[in-house]
Amino acid sequence: MEEGSLVEYGSRRVIVTITAVVCALLQIIDTTIVNIALPTMQGSLGASLTEITWVITAYAIANVIVMPLTSWLGQQFGRRNYFAASIIIFTISSWLCGNAISITELIIFRFIQGIGGGALLVTAQTIITESYPPEKRAMAQAIYVLGVIVGPTLGPPLGGYITDNYSWPYIFYINIPVGVIAALLTLQFIRSPKYDEKVPVSNVDWLGIFLLIVAVGSLQFILEKGQEDDWFNSSLITTLSVVCFFGFYFFIWRELVYKHPVVELRVLRNKNLSIGSILSFVLGFGLFGSTFIIPLYTQTIMGWTAFQAGMLMIPSTVFTAIMMPFVGKWMERGVSFRLLIVSGMGIFFVYSMMAYHILTPSTGSDAFFWILVIRGIGLGLLSIPITTMSLSTLKGKEIGQGAALSGMLRQLGGSFGVALISTYLTRDNQAHRADLVSKLSVNSANVQQRVYELSSGFQSRGIAPNIAKKSALALMDRMVDVQATILSYMDVFLWIGIMFLVCIPFVILFVRESKNKIDIAHAMQE
Structure with a gap:
């Protein structure tokens, strides 16, 4: 083995690969597994719909903030130590999430979990890439990508099964045994590269870190909450958009001119x-x-x-x-x-x-x-x-x-x-509904015939004629809603x-x- 090389062989490569892939899976599954349990958590914690969605938003914001910092943090603390610490943070915060007794606690612990989880995906890819020789790296990426693809798919059915058969805290508790084993394997088998060099505290790019947190945090908040707050009709979304723009502008400038950037943009x-x-x-x-x-x-x-x-x-x-x-x-x-x-x-x-x-x-x-x-x-x-x-x-x-x-x-x-x-979907659904309703004239023979058929069906069940007609019109309204929604989904697939x-x-x-x-x-x- 070449001195300084991180390439692994035999059983060590297998163990390193499995550890990295499992950690990547933990991070990705946790982005989707919670979605299915939101209604149950909402009832259990007495939270509003707006409050409970922060369980997802807090995790996502922390993830996106930490991701670009992972390479620098790995250099500061050593990749093995940083990866193990991230797994431990993720595991402990999973236990705290399961034991949360209020929505505020759950949101805080999910943010901390996101800080730990943000490093897992990116560092896992780096570890897998450097553990294989160059001629095998395409296959190494195949193994890594499999975890990236499987994670979002496993989350909803796994979350649904656990919520239906146990209780919502167990969607967090299942991370604990896996996290403990992964941390132990990391400390035993993962190696830190020789080229890692610490930046003295006095030279740390604190301004760059601050600008990154402001810019990426604002952007993720806008994406998560924009639709809910009607985008730029909300003064908060408008303000955050301005903050996001200038945050990214000054962050990019800072990283390109500073001697020890926290994110090395020059690699692009x-x-x-x-x-x-x-x-x-x-x-x-x-x-x-x-x-x-x-x-x-x-x-x-x-x-x-x-x-x-x-x-x-x-x-x-x-x-x-x-x-x-x-x-x-x-x-x-x-x-x-x-x-x-x-x-x-x-x-x-x-x-x-x-x-x-x-x-x-x-x-x-x-x-x-x-x-x-x-x-x-x-x-x-x-x-x-x-x-x-x-x-x-x-x-x-x-x-x-x-x-x-x-x-x-x-x-x-x-x-x-x-x-x-x-x-x-929201805007297109409204447009399609307006278009469909405009074609449903009360003077149309087809519309009258359809109302008559539906009314007759209700009357055959013993419903009074006047109530049957109202029920028929309500049913037609729901049918219009369904058709408008289907057309909206069709448009989304078309544009994708x-x-x-x-x-x-x-x-x-x-x-x-x-x-x-x-x-x-x-x-x-x-």
């Missing part, structure tokens, strides 16, 4: 990383957006339970997992990033168009099955090439810095996706598909053909 000069980070944002938008919209549709329109809606996503995850080793092998043999990413985006476009065409109030799980299989294949072709390309030409501490930036952008892409889809289609020329123009074998040989010589 690497073309593969900069393009990969943009594509990571798009991937996060599509991954979290589609993971959000399908369960929401099946619960809102079809009346499924959250557990049933979560289980529906399993085929997509299974086929993504099936694709992983194939894509990893193709990349090892020199298949280009560009070809794989373009293929993945094309398949994701096909998936979106198929979903657009099959949505009805009676669409069954059989109709969704093949659509989700295609989604899984598309994600498999997209995820590994994007994550591998982002880090492929980075060396030493640049790998951690690049992983932090691409991880943050993937997370922000998911937040943008959920926020924009939620807003679009168009977004991926539009990205294909960008990939063709800016993603270079990978010469993996040549790059690997060069890296091995170094």
Whole structure:
């Protein structure tokens, strides 16, 4: 083994990989597992709807703030120590969340849990990448990406099962044994790189840290609460938008001119990383957006339970997992990033168009099955090439810095996706309803016939004629609501598909053909 190398072999590599993947899974699952238990927690803690949603928002804000700091914090404290400390913080705060007796306590403990969890995903990717030799890193990314894809899918059904069969604190308690084992394995097997150097306290970029917290925290709050507060009609959202803009402006300026930046933005000069980070944002938008919209549709329109809606996503995850080793092998043999990413985006476009065409109030799980299989294949072709390309030409501490930036952008892409889809659904639903209602004239023979048929149905059950007519009109109103909602979901799938289609020329123009074998040989010589 080359001196200073972090490459592992044999059983050590297996243990390091499993530890890192499990930690990444813990972080991702906890972003979605809580969603299903919100109504139960709301009743148990006597919280309002606005208060209980902060359980999600606090965790997300802490995650996004910590992610870009992970590389710097790893250098300050040593990667192994920082990773172990993050696992311990995550585990202890999980126990505190389960024991919270008020909504205020739960929100505080979720924020602390997010601080610990924010490091797990990014550091896990760095550890896995550096534990494999260059010629095996495509397969290493396949293993990592599998955890990223599986996490959002496992969260809702797992949360639903635990909430239905036990009680909501257990969605936090299940983290404890896993966290304890992961912390012990980290201290025993994870190694810190030799290039880690501490920055003296007097030279720490405190202003950069402050600006990052203000900018990213404001942005995440806007994305989480914008729809609820009607966006720029809210003075708070408007004020935070101004703060966010100037926070990012001065943060970028500070990091580019300061000698010891807390986030090394100069690493984005690497073309593969900069393009990969943009594509990571798009991937996060599509991954979290589609993971959000399908369960929401099946619960809102079809009346499924959250557990049933979560289980529906399993085929997509299974086929993504099936694709992983194939894509990893193709990349090892020199298949280009560009070809794989373009293929993945094309398949994701096909998936979106198929979903657009099959949505009805009676669409069954059989109709969704093949659509989700295609989604899984598309994600498999997209995820590994994007994550591998982002880090492929980075060396030493640049790998951690690049992983932090691409991880943050993937997370922000998911937040943008959920926020924009939620807003679009609300606004588009109102537009479709107004359009449908405008076509329901009381003088229309078809409308009169439909009202008569529905009224007759109610009267056949012994309901008085005047009440039957009112019931018929109310039922028609609900039918209009359902139809407007379906049209809105169709539009969302259409626009998601168009977004991926539009990205294909960008990939063709800016993603270079990978010469993996040549790059690997060069890296091995170094």
